Amino acid sequence: xxxxxxxxxxxSDAEKSLLDRVExxxxxxxxxxxxxIAIDSRIYSAEQFCDQKKIFDFVExxxxxxxxxxxxxxxxxxxxQSGTEQEWPSLxxxxxxxxxxxxxxxxxxxxxVPFTAEKWATNPLSATVxxxxxxxxxxxxxxxxxxxxMIAIKLLAESGxxxxxxxxxxxxxxxxxxxxxxxxxxxxxxxxAINAPTIIAEPTGQPPxxxxxxxxxxxxxxxxxxxxxxxxxxxxxxxxxxxxxxKATRFIAGSKMLGxxxxxxxxxxxxxxxxxxxxxxxxxxxxxxxAPPVESPDPYNEDGLGIGNLFKTTISFxxxxxxxxxNVIPDSCELEIDIRILPGITIQDVFDAIASYxxxxxxxxxxxxxxxNLQAKNKRLEKRPVDVDLSIISTALGTFENLDQPVIxxxxxxxxxxxxxxxxxxxxxxxxxxVSLRSVGIKDIVLFGPTGGHAHEANEFVEIDQLVSACKVxxxxxxxxxxxxx
Numbered sequence: 029x030x031x032x033x034x035x036x037x038x039x040s041d042a043e044k045s046l047l048d049r050v051e052x053x054x055x056x057x058x059x060x061x062x063x064x065i066a067i068d069s070r071i072y073s074a075e076q077f078c079d080q081k082k083i084f085d086f087v088e089x090x091x092x093x094x095x096x097x098x099x100x101x102x103x104x105x106x107x108x109q110s111g112t113e114q115e116w117p118s119l120x121x122x123x124x125x126x127x128x129x130x131x132x133x134x135x136x137x138x139x140x141v142p143f144t145a146e147k148w149a150t151n152p153l154s155a156t157v158x159x160x161x162x163x164x165x166x167x168x169x170x171x172x173x174x175x176x177x178m179i180a181i182k183l184l185a186e187s188g189x190x191x192x193x194x195x196x197x198x199x200x201x202x203x204x205x206x207x208x209x210x211x212x213x214x215x216x217x218x219x220x221a222i223n224a225p226t227i228i229a230e231p232t233g234q235p236p237x238x239x240x241x242x243x244x245x246x247x248x249x250x251x252x253x254x255x256x257x258x259x260x261x262x263x264x265x266x267x268x269x270x271x272x273x274x275k276a277t278r279f280i281a282g283s284k285m286l287g288x289x290x291x292x293x294x295x296x297x298x299x300x301x302x303x304x305x306x307x308x309x310x311x312x313x314x315x316x317x318x319a320p321p322v323e324s325p326d327p328y329n330e331d332g333l334g335i336g337n338l339f340k341t342t343i344s345f346x347x348x349x350x351x352x353x354x355n356v357i358p359d360s361c362e363l364e365i366d367i368r369i370l371p372g373i374t375i376q377d378v379f380d381a382i383a384s385y386x387x388x389x390x391x392x393x394x395x396x397x398x399x400x401n402l403q404a405k406n407k408r409l410e411k412r413p414v415d416v417d418l419s420i421i422s423t424a425l426g427t428f429e430n431l432d433q434p435v436i437x438x439x440x441x442x443x444x445x446x447x448x449x450x451x452x453x454x455x456x457x458x459x460x461x462x463v464s465l466r467s468v469g470i471k472d473i474v475l476f477g478p479t480g481g482h483a484h485e486a487n488e489f490v491e492i493d494q495l496v497s498a499c500k501v502x503x504x505x506x507x508x509x510x511x512x513x514x
Contacts, residue, residue: 037445050500061175062155065164071139077105077114080201084117091121094182103213116209119199130193131224136174137203140166147486161489168480172490173229180502189511206422211464225435225472233479236316243475245428246456248369251421256361263355272361286385289377293339294428295455303452371426391415424463433472442504
């Protein structure tokens, strides 16, 4: 798909020289990404410790070789067995003058999601280069962006250009679960070490665009566990109202009445459409909308793309656990839910909605002690035993940046100078390490990274040309912010 081009950039000789260095180091980006993919850094759940030492040792050694000062931080695993030394690492690697006011940091997570090897056409832990793409687990999300960022820092360090401030690279271990042991831990306990404008190298390709978008905000989340209580008994004597599974399914079935809190989304559908039309023509957009899918659609997907989810708070019922035997009625059932929260909505707002909904169902709800419960003065329910015990797995609030932040402005210009198309700003339905950083007041944070495909799926890939272009953008931003112009 062709995108509207804009006038060519007027680059200085120094900038042209830096971008030429990236072209000459194309193979180095590919080789670094292959090395990162080969290190197994899968992560499964917040409760399960996954040793990330090997990949952190690799990136630390790499950054030290290019002259970076490295400082590693450790977060103890809260579920570790007595006597074990299970710790989650984070790494801050810095070049330049640390004590100067100017600072910029690139950021990436090194963990990846699990995979089923049988569904892959290639070995997920052995990068395959084919048709201008690199295939492997984490190629897109987000070892590709990490590799491009690391090479950008390496090339700036090797250029001999003096830095008037510091350039850092943040490496985190657990973005694919809930960030508790990485960016949330660092933001809460070591804010001074990471308090700087930040470009997070997450993949920001947004169909139907061929060039990446710039992500300036994202939803928060409430990952909750609801434990439903009921009465046990023999399966030959059904208990429709008392069966704990039946209670959970009543909660799910009537969820349209849940009434999740509403606020005005930070970006409207019309706003996003206007931005798209700055990159592609209306005729092209209509053509894309009418085109059949490139790949065979999932025959079980009856919901489509769900574009509307971008503009509202959503709920998804994702795990359920109950029962001990086929002929025994379960007296408890655990349901794990994923609520994605628009900026401006609090966790208390979410709990108020759940409490009101449980009241409609006739369920008595128990909330964590730190939160108010709208059922507290409900005379009808106070004599009931607890039907639903709600506990928090993890939460984070939605965030959004102002477009006039200095690094966002620099990134926009650098993007347009490298890609030759207009920058498009988007709001993301998912959550990244940006939420952790913004939660403690760190400002000027934006997501931008190389386009790929099949993230979290089989045959994940990233486009090599996108790795190179992203590296150029990172290098150009760092030069324009931190180097004395020549």
